Amino acid sequence: MAQRTTISSYAVLALLNLRPWTGYELTQQAQRSLRYAWPKSERLLYSEPKKLVELGYATAHKEESGNRSRNVYEITTEGRHALTEWTSSRTQPPRIEIEALLRLLFADHGSTEDLNRALDELEADISEHHEAIVDLMASYLDGGHPFPERTHLSVLFATFQIEMFKTIERWIEFARDEIGEWPTTQDLGMTPRTEVLTCLLAHDQSPLDS
Amino acid sequence: MAQRTTISSYAVLALLNLRPWTGYELTQQAQRSLRYAWPKSERLLYSEPKKLVELGYATAHKEESGNRSRNVYEITTEGRHALTEWTSSRTQPPRIEIEALLRLLFADHGSTEDLNRALDELEADISEHHEAIVDLMASYLDGGHPFPERTHLSVLFATFQIEMFKTIERWIEFARDEIGEWPTTQDLGMTPRTEVLTCLLAHDQSPLDS
DNA sequence: TATGTATACTGCATAGTGCAGTAATTCAAG
DNA sequence: CTTGAATTACTGCACTATGCAGTATACATA
Numbered sequence: 001m002a003q004r005t006t007i008s009s010y011a012v013l014a015l016l017n018l019r020p021w022t023g024y025e026l027t028q029q030a031q032r033s034l035r036y037a038w039p040k041s042e043r044l045l046y047s048e049p050k051k052l053v054e055l056g057y058a059t060a061h062k063e064e065s066g067n068r069s070r071n072v073y074e075i076t077t078e079g080r081h082a083l084t085e086w087t088s089s090r091t092q093p094p095r096i097e098i099e100a101l102l103r104l105l106f107a108d109h110g111s112t113e114d115l116n117r118a119l120d121e122l123e124a125d126i127s128e129h130h131e132a133i134v135d136l137m138a139s140y141l142d143g144g145h146p147f148p149e150r151t152h153l154s155v156l157f158a159t160f161q162i163e164m165f166k167t168i169e170r171w172i173e174f175a176r177d178e179i180g181e182w183p184t185t186q187d188l189g190m191t192p193r194t195e196v197l198t199c200l201l202a203h204d205q206s207p208l209d210s
Numbered sequence: 211m212a213q214r215t216t217i218s219s220y221a222v223l224a225l226l227n228l229r230p231w232t233g234y235e236l237t238q239q240a241q242r243s244l245r246y247a248w249p250k251s252e253r254l255l256y257s258e259p260k261k262l263v264e265l266g267y268a269t270a271h272k273e274e275s276g277n278r279s280r281n282v283y284e285i286t287t288e289g290r291h292a293l294t295e296w297t298s299s300r301t302q303p304p305r306i307e308i309e310a311l312l313r314l315l316f317a318d319h320g321s322t323e324d325l326n327r328a329l330d331e332l333e334a335d336i337s338e339h340h341e342a343i344v345d346l347m348a349s350y351l352d353g354g355h356p357f358p359e360r361t362h363l364s365v366l367f368a369t370f371q372i373e374m375f376k377t378i379e380r381w382i383e384f385a386r387d388e389i390g391e392w393p394t395t396q397d398l399g400m401t402p403r404t405e406v407l408t409c410l411l412a413h414d415q416s417p418l419d420s
Numbered sequence: 421t422a423t424g425t426a427t428a429c430t431g432c433a434t435a436g437t438g439c440a441g442t443a444a445t446t447c448a449a450g
Numbered sequence: 451c452t453t454g455a456a457t458t459a460c461t462g463c464a465c466t467a468t469g470c471a472g473t474a475t476a477c478a479t480a
Binding site: 007010011012014015017033034036037038065083084086087090091092093094095096097098099100101103104105106107108109110114117118121122125126130133134137138140141143145148149150151152153154155156157158160162163164166167168170171174175178179182185186187188189190191194195197198199201202203204206207208 | 217220221224227243244246247248249293294296297300301302303304305306307308309310311312313314315316317318319320324327328331333335336343344347348350351353355356357359360361363364365366367368369370372373374376377378380381384385388389392395396397398399400401403404405407408409411412413414416417418
Binding site: 232233234237253256278280281393 | 428430
């Protein structure tokens with residue numbers, strides 16, 4: 001059966017391009033470093049390197065330590081070549097899934113408490129990631145980057161995360177204030193306040209800045 | 211075969227809670243209104259209402275117009291009840307997939323041109339969505355909301371989109387400036403400039419504000 | 421009359437997820 | 451020194467979701 005190279009294949013291949021990894025290491029590393037750009041399940045991250053071997057883009061060899069074995073994967077010249085081809089394809093459009101926002105869209109089915117709870121949960125998820133990135137940056141200052149020569153890339157990437165997280169947190173506060181003025185979630189329609197917001201947005205202006 | 215209710219099921223159910231829709235209408239409406247919170251394929255949006263019927267959460271009846279038929283789906287009392295249960299479950303953490311950022315993380319395999327192209331493509335995708343939302347808000351000002359009593363929800367949701375899009379666009383400009391100072395994508399490591407950025411991020415400060 | 425676009429779907433192969441299960445290793449508490 | 455919990459190191463399976471090709475009608479325009 002012919003295997004197809006997906007973006008996830010390239011993601012794993014790019015990791016293998018840095019150094020050889022065991023299957024387990026790949027899952028751990030990918031969860032840590034790729035999570036915010038390309039979140040994939042542990043299960044997939046175990047399968048991808050096998051696919052790469054079938055494609056001839058990597059080699060696998062079993063390492064025995066005592067009674068337990070683990071697979072070590074290494075990139076091939078073919079694999080490095082395939083990586084270069086990746087850049088010639090168009091990047092996929094971004095894809096953003098936020099269930100809390102879906103609940104906001106249909107908030108009129110529930111109470112303002114339900115809606116606020118959804119926002120609380122979103123805030124909790126975001127601030128967890130936010131703190132993790134800040135801690136990671138602190139560790140980089142102490143020379144803690146696993147590939148020191150690649151620090152410039154990780155840090156530029158991290159600026160994106162921080163901007164995003166700050167924006168979302170700022171919006172959550174804003175949204176809570178707005179919702180706080182609502183007597184209910186239903187049938188408010190185009191209130192004077194909503195009209196002000198709509199007008200700002202129609203002129204591409206941020207309601208959070210005022 | 212017992213069907214399971216996923217978040218996508220609830221998303222479609224929430225649409226059906228507004229009014230009856232045909233399968234085709236559901237796919238179109240979901241692409242327009244849910245795309246930014248819960249992007250799902252047309253294929254799935256055709257399948258979900260069938261699942262809802264099997265679960266007893268909706269009814270289907272064929273409408274004939276000439277030689278062509280279409281399915282009209284309507285929510286049941288059971289379905290409305292199920293919707294209420296949705297709010298009692300924890301919201302899923304957000305999931306953000308941006309291939310352009312993945313390419314940034316591994317940009318040292320290619321040239322600065324490759325990286326800039328990825329950013330250009332991201333910018334094109336974002337600005338397309340950005341403009342669409344601004345236009346949508348302009349149409350709301352003229353009373354163009356399909357469910358006028360729900361305008362307050364759509365507009366608060368739109369504030370999120372606009373904030374996100376502006377943030378991403380601002381970051382792209384910032385990133386282009388940074389990359390413009392790079393002689394190459396490789397082996398720069400912890401440059402003085404990167405150290406400044408890392409320091410700011412470690413103190414949870416935005417490098418874009420300065 | 422031809423042709424393109426919108427309507428209105430279905431089938432199928434494949435990508436990806438979640439969860440359960442298996443089994444060895446390590447390390448700290450009792 | 452032994453019991454139990456956590457970590458390492460995966461695999462199998464059922465199911466969710468996507469992309470694409472295919473089918474067929476309706477309608478407007480050239």
